[in-house]
């Protein structure tokens with residue numbers, strides 16, 4: 001297997017190409033897209049306000065005491081195709097409190113939109129997935145959905161959502177959430193990829209899980225010599241489903257002089273979990289600029305990053321001085337280029353962050369930026385005393 005498949009042509013034409021991989025694979029788990037991501041948080045009401053005000057999400061749906069729930073509350077916010085569910089417990093004890101104590105605020109559920117949630121559960125559990133819950137019907141006056149769930153890395157779960165017989169606003173049990181406070185969207189369109197951090201020597205195990213249990217194919221692999229600085233290192237492989245709509249890079253720490261950022265994550269999260277959500281925009285300068293105005297903090301990118309930028313990435317449509325002003329990173333592969341930037345951690349623990357990405361042809365993940373990025377992360381680790 002080549003170390004890195006860098007462009008769509010490789011993906012389609014080589015013997016390792018996506019097309020061939022998926023022609024060979026039986027499509028036992030057709031996924032229509034990401035349905036929603038659910039975060040367990042300490043205070044869902046305030047978290048929802050943060051994602052609205054800072055990230056331009058819109059109020060969408062609500063479930064809580066007023067809708068008949070006794071033990072939890074959920075606020076759902078949306079922006080274009082992205083839906084985030086923010087859930088907090090209402091009482092002491094229980095599963096969500098235990099999860100919060102263990103992991104802090106966390107992306108618990110990556111929900112996947114399927115045509116048949118019963119078959120998705122059966123096909124994955126018979127291939128070795130650990131059940132989260134068996135297929136169940138949830139209904140209200142707008143129809144019904146079938147949901148089922150399996151575990152992936154750590155305590156993270158995938159919930160399969162079959163909604164073809166449902167015409168309601170979000171899911172049964174939720175009411176429409178209308179608010180008088182509606183900050184404008186910042187141009188976020190859809191989830192480009194979701195990255196998981198797993199433990200030492202566990203990357204291949206979880207790539208195998210996505211390949212064998214969920215029918216994904218590996219599209220890209222980075223060894224530690226690609227992604228290392230003087231001090232820190234990690235290894236990464238990217239798994240994709242058949243239609244390419246779901247992409248899950250999996251990272252594991254690698255040995256280096258000092259503590260890998262992945263190791264820091266594992267220490268604070270107490271195990272494997274979601275490291276970042278990458279959200280796509282088609283105008284990254286406008287998106288990042290709006291987010292900065294609203295108080296979102298991004299990783300500091302040193303001015304020197306831009307010194308040899310034209311040599312590294314060639315001609316691009318954007319004004320380099322604007323990209324430099326906003327600290328936006330650029331990387332090129334054979335298909336085109338991409339622009340990306342990472343927020344600081346959006347939680348108290350140094351665990352989850354958000355990536356903003358604009359693809360201009362490139363189908364890769366910014367490997368050329370990793371070194372510059374990690375040096376920036378290390379500066380923050382040094383300030384936290386965890387390097």
Ligand code: FE2
Nearest residue numbers: 195278355365
């Ligand atoms: Fe990413």
